[in-house]
Amino acid sequence: xxxxxxxxxxxxxxxxxxxxxxxxxxxxxxxxxxxxxxxxxxxxxxxxxxxxxxxxxxxxxxxxxxxxxxxxxxxxxxxxxxxxxxxxxxxxxxxxxxxxxxxxxxxxxxxxxxxxxxxxxxxxxxxxxxxxxxxxxxxxxxxxxxxxxxxxxxxxxxxxxxxxxxxxxxxxxxxxxxxxxxxxxxxxxxxxxxxxxxxxxxxxxxxxxxxxxxxxxxxxxxxxxxxxxxxxxxxxxxxxxxxxxxxxxxxxxxxxxxxxxxxxxxxxxxxxxxxxxxxxxxxxxxxxxxxxxxxxxxxxxxxxxxxxxxxxxxxxxxxxxxxxxxxxxxxxxxxxxxxxxxxxxxxxxxxxxxxxxxxxxxxxxxxxxxxxxxxxxxxxxxxxxxxxxxxxxxxxxxxxxxxxxxxxxxxxxxxxxxxxxxxxx
Numbered sequence: 410x411x412x413x414x415x416x417x418x419x420x421x422x423x424x425x426x427x428x429x430x431x432x433x434x435x436x437x438x439x440x441x442x443x444x445x446x447x448x449x450x451x452x453x454x455x456x457x458x459x460x461x462x463x464x465x466x467x468x469x470x471x472x473x474x475x476x477x478x479x480x481x482x483x484x485x486x487x488x489x490x491x492x493x494x495x496x497x498x499x500x501x502x503x504x505x506x507x508x509x510x511x512x513x514x515x516x517x518x519x520x521x522x523x524x525x526x527x528x529x530x531x532x533x534x535x536x537x538x539x540x541x542x543x544x545x546x547x548x549x550x551x552x553x554x555x556x557x558x559x560x561x562x563x564x565x566x567x568x569x570x571x572x573x574x575x576x577x578x579x580x581x582x583x584x585x586x587x588x589x590x591x592x593x594x595x596x597x598x599x600x601x602x603x604x605x606x607x608x609x610x611x612x613x614x615x616x617x618x619x620x621x622x623x624x625x626x627x628x629x630x631x632x633x634x635x636x637x638x639x640x641x642x643x644x645x646x647x648x649x650x651x652x653x654x655x656x657x658x659x660x661x662x663x664x665x666x667x668x669x670x671x672x673x674x675x676x677x678x679x680x681x682x683x684x685x686x687x688x689x690x691x692x693x694x695x696x697x698x699x700x701x702x703x704x705x706x707x708x709x710x711x712x713x714x715x716x717x718x719x720x721x722x723x724x725x726x727x728x729x730x731x732x733x734x735x736x737x738x739x740x741x742x743x744x745x746x747x748x749x750x751x752x753x754x755x756x757x758x759x760x761x762x763x764x765x766x767x768x769x770x771x772x773x774x775x776x777x778x779x780x781x782x783x784x785x786x787x788x789x790x791x792x793x794x795x796x797x798x799x800x801x802x803x804x805x806x807x808x809x810x811x812x813x814x815x816x817x818x819x820x821x822x823x824x825x826x827x828x829x830x831x832x833x834x
Contacts, residue, residue: 462487462563465549466500468556470520474499475559487565489535500561507531507539512619516546523548523556527623529566541567543623593669593688596676599642601625604683613690615662629659631666642684645675656691667691717818718742721803722755722771724813730755730771733812742819743788760785760793774800774813786817794819 418435422428462484466475477495485491488503495502504513509530519526529543543566549558593609606614606621614621614629627635634657641655652674659667668691676683718738722730732750740746743758759767763784770782779801785793796817803812 461565462561464500464561464563466559466561468558470517474501478558484563487534487540487563488532494535503532503542505531505533505537505539508533516544520546520548520559528619529623539567540565545623593690595621595626595686595688597626597642597684597686599682599684601627601639601642610688613661613667613688614659620662631658631660634658641673645673645684657688659688717816720815720817722813722815723811724771724775730768730813739817743786758787760787770798771800771813774802775810777802777804777810 414435415432418431419428422431463479463481464477464484465479466477469475476497476499480490480492480495484495488495490502507530512528512530516526516528525548526544526546529541531539532542533539543564545562545564547560547562548556549560551557592607593613594605594607595603595610596605597603603621603624603626606616606618611618611621616624627638630638638657641653645653652672654670654672657669657671659669661667670689670691672687672689673684676685719734719736720732720739721734723733725731732753732755735745735747735750737747739750745753745758755767755771756764766782767784770780770784773780779799781797781799783795783797785795787793796819798815798817800813800815802810803814805811
């Protein structure tokens with residue numbers, strides 16, 4: 410204990426016994442203060458690699474704002490202010506002309522709701538120079554769960570932002586870089602911070618620009634894929650210019666998951682490294698392929714063989730037309746076998762909206778006149794496709810119509826389809 414301190418204690422004591430008691434008490438308090446100071450130093454050193462600066466403020470958020478109760482050495486290094494200069498003041502001493510008011514308003518709203526806040530804006534050092542400050546602010550609660558203070562973990566990301574601008578002219582946000590290509594792009598630094606995400610990536614994940622820029626890419630993937638993704642990024646540092654491709658699952662803002670193919674490559678600017686990643690939506694590709702496979706299932710029979718077929722029908726009391734014969738291609742196209750078709754009414758195979766004109770078509774042929782018509786024929790339970798049918802009468806020895814023979818084709822020209830559309834109107 411210093412002599413000056415002992416002298417003050419003696420002057421405050423009425424006798425030697427009081428001096429001894431006061432000295433012992435002072436030593437205990439001093440020892441406890443040293444112990445807590447060591448704890449605090451240990452805590453600060455344990456998180457030094459994660460955060461540049463720490464600030465603790467009181468709970469009150471209304472004007473003039475919450476008072477600063479504590480700042481660490483990192484705060485002093487970044488801002489140039491000493492603890493004595495800022496304790497008791499508000500964080501507004503760091504604000505200036507370029508500080509984004511919209512960000513501050515969002516910060517206040519989040520804190521008033523009792524929620525954490527992530528964001529960044531321009532702050533100012535004691536000497537007036539600018540720096541880009543990224544906040545990670547959380548509420549501190551007591552044993553009853555009541556919020557008592559706010560703790561702000563801060564990063565000086567000035568160099569990171571400068572590197573991003575050099576790399577890609579950040580304010581263009583590369584939404585203008587061949588937007589028509591609809592590529593889904595994101596840039597991350599080697600620690601996984603998302604520095605840029607284009608419109609397509611934001612649409613895919615559901616996050617806004619500000620939210621993504623305060624996140625790491627790890628938070629967008631399932632926990633069991635995080636280490637693998639980190640290894641992929643780390644391996645790129647050894648293969649500058651080479652591309653890495655792999656599969657990944659992204660977690661969207663609404664909780665849904667989407668499978669993606671990733672192509673990534675390392676970019677370097679001014680000694681700073683960045684990974685640009687191109688995503689292709691595998692989930693959407695799967696859905697499209699499944700839909701196409703289902704849609705073409707009924708059609709693939711059509712294109713395996715010729716699209717022409719022959720049929721013969723006989724008239725039944727002049728109002729119905731019963732199948733007497735079908736060729737093999739007819740069976741392939743419609744799925745109706747020859748023995749199943751015998752005696753079947755043509756009405757069973759024709760779209761109900763087209764039956765009236767098919768009936769008129771066959772009636773005309775039944776009167777001895779050849780005729781051509783386009784109508785839809787069934788190829789599965791609920792699927793129909795258009796065909797062009799050239800039908801002519803089959804005559805008996807006495808020249809009377811005994812049956813109708815049709816030559817049909819699925820190959821219909823655009824002109825024929827246009828004509829079909831007009832007739833169907």
